[in-house]
Amino acid sequence: MLHSHYEIVEGVVDNLVVFDDDVNYLANADQHSRTAGIVSVLQAAVGAPGAVHSAQAASDSGDPVEAFTMDLGGQPIQGSFWKTTFKNGDHVKAIGSRVDGVFNAVAVTSPADRVIWMQPHCERGVIEQRKYLIRNSLIFVLVVFAGLAFLVKDKNIEFWFYLVSATSLSITILFFTVVLSWKDLMTFAHCMSRVGASLALESPDNINLVRSTRKMIKSGKPELPMGVYYY
Structure with a gap:
């Protein structure tokens, strides 16, 4: 499947500010609450990590995330993840699109150690999401x-x-x-596939960050916070 690419901004993180926020990742808050609840139910059905966190998010006005603003290569970047753990001085790539002159990141990667911070609920590409559901x-x-x-x-x-x-x-x-x-659930999957295509990863629709992270940890890589993955 062909996907339109996001824009990529690469550089060294500067002026990073991280703050707690509640974010609805779908335009309609009711849709978000319902969809997040479904995700948590399906996760709980197989004992998936993060099920409790997702269930708590579904009952609130949005997902409780760590939002951030930063400068990257002299450009203002903003976004939000479950956990925002990159720091000033880190060399990263931000993947996303521009709105009103501000770059909105749906993902941030650290190419050196193949770590990716991904917008909540976007852990799987289109094909993997269908299989999962x-x-x-x-x-x-x-x-x-x-x-x-x-x-x-x-x-x-x-x-x-x-x-x-x-x-x-x-x-x-x-x-x-x-x-x-x-449709709402697949919106997250299309986001993941677009990020994979933008990074020129092999088979973007088959990306499964949960699986790749589990594999890397078993091979000796350190554990990562929720919402941070190896790719």
Whole structure:
């Protein structure tokens, strides 16, 4: 899939200011709250890291992030990540676009150690995001079936009634969560794919920062804060 590229600004970080903020990454706050809640449910279904944090974010006015402003190569840059841990003097690349003369970064990378700070919920490219949503939706359905099987112990209930009830409940929940929010969820994936394409990474749609980070940590790399990844 072809993706339009973001602009890249490269240089040494200067005049960095980091502050706590609540940010809605979708235009509509209600959409954001619903989508963030879905992400947390799907993460929790497979015990994914960050599920609790995402669930807390979904109940607030936005995601609780560390926003920042800085100068990079003499240009003003702003953005927000779960954790903003780069420092003045670091050589980085900021990936994003300009709005009203200010560069809005959706990602910042440290090429020397292949570390990337990524806008919340944008950990996977388009193909990986589809796989993630479909897989975790199936797991969620299995959890519903198992839960009903455990709770409903009345032997007088026919198997077909149990099957229809579990199926109907699963379809209803998934429709009002994943299906209605598919476009919103994929917006995050397209952002990740565009960042990957801008950095000329191989197969941007198949990027999975969670997986690549886990692999690098297993190989001996140090742990990273939430929202910071190896690529």
